[in-house]
Amino acid sequence: MPNKSKTSWLLKLSKRRKFVLISLLLSFGIMIVQAITNDLSRYIIIGVLAIFSILLTIWSLKEDLHKIAWFIAPILPTYFITALNLFYFLLPENIFVRIGLILLFAIGMYSLLLTENIFVVGALRTIQLLRAAQASGFVFSLFISFLLFDTVFSFRLSPWINSLLVFPISFPLILQAIWSSTLDEKLEKPVLWYSLILAWVLTQGALFISMWPVSIVIASLFLVTIMYVGLGIIQQALLDRLFPQTVREYVQVGIIVLVIIFFAARWGGGS
Template sequence: MSKRQKLVAASLLLTLGILSIQSVEIEARYQAIGLLAGVAYGLSAWAMFEDLRGVEWLTVLILPVMYPVAVALFYFLLPERFLTRTMILGFFGIGMYALLLTENIFNVAAIRTIQLLRAAHAVGFLLTLMVAFFLWDTIFSFRLYGWWNAILVLVSSFPLILQALWSVNLEEKLTAEVVYYSAALSWALFGLSLLVSFWPVTITAAALFVVTALYVGLGLVQNYLSGRLFKRTIREYLWVGLAVFLITFWLASWGEKF
């Protein structure tokens, strides 16, 4: 079986996994999602086994594990409409295949030069933000105490940021710089998620607020690590962050019972 066929097979099997979780009793769904995470790791590793080396067993496989977990959690929040859930399943299958292709490019590019690397960076960045939104929208939907929201965002953001920063230079080891910036950005998101937890905003607005912060921070650090952090780039990212902050603040139901 060729590698492309393995990637397709892994995507289809994980799509079936997402579908099968819906038939599991509510009390056992989170255990089923944990099992899905293990299956996702195994299938992704199997599909890319030939080129996986060293730290890639961690960095390359983070997103292929977190993506199905995030979609499975978000799937519970959707209305029980056949068309809506079918569209999400189709979206997941296509996204999973694109993600595995992207990670495979990173996997190969760590060994030799490959032309599709720039496109893979763009897709990887987008999927990282998408996974973050699905996870954090789910976290805020639980309506936990602010500290719990912040802790869960911290825990989930660190691996997402770690793999995204590692993918910039695709080094053989996780450098102290990558780990440091991953931790710093995660702590920044911890603080922002704690802050927005006490704002009278909707669940989606809170999740988008934190995801935008991830977009700004991750974009700036990735450009810094690649040596392309110019004043214009900094201004563009900061303007986006400021605009979303002001919009979220303005849309908050201040003075009203939330």
């Protein structure tokens, strides 16, 4: 009887309470990662948390999940917890940094789950706040990409390896971001092709910027800018809102960042 009552309690939870519960549980998981000193064990726990994130996201949204949404909805939450855990390795070991990271994750995960909920419901029927959710998902996609690109460049691998790593990192993020602008029940060919093309462009960008004498942050910013411009133009094109002024605005942002990168480069050969 006690087990049955616990199960029924979980089943009766509202979506928002599920989101709060998931955020707290996964935040506790991040605390475990921070407490572990062995690198291999940390990576194992990060992988376990990623799997839990997938399962918990599906559990919280399963009432409205349909077709392709079963696979796309967990992408951002899973990438978010993975990116923050990996990025934590690059931060100074400080109690305030740890607390700040956990708070950032808890608030961010709750917001992400709300965003994904709007997406899966919006794919079934007209819903308010869809524009706000799309903007939120867009920002989260760029933020998560920056953390992951920064992690890749921090290993100081060869340009070719950086390029190879960027594709599997960026493709799922791009796919879900483009899908969120259309919310189709199945994965349409234009969405898939646009995702593949932009991910390929990012791999070439990673190869290019890895050969430039720039800092890790600048290199990551360069890739995020490509993603920002590419996603922005693709999303507007799919929504039939791609006007010349819109293209100019996105291209101007790209040019400004390129100029910043050029002047930020250490042409003197410093490390």
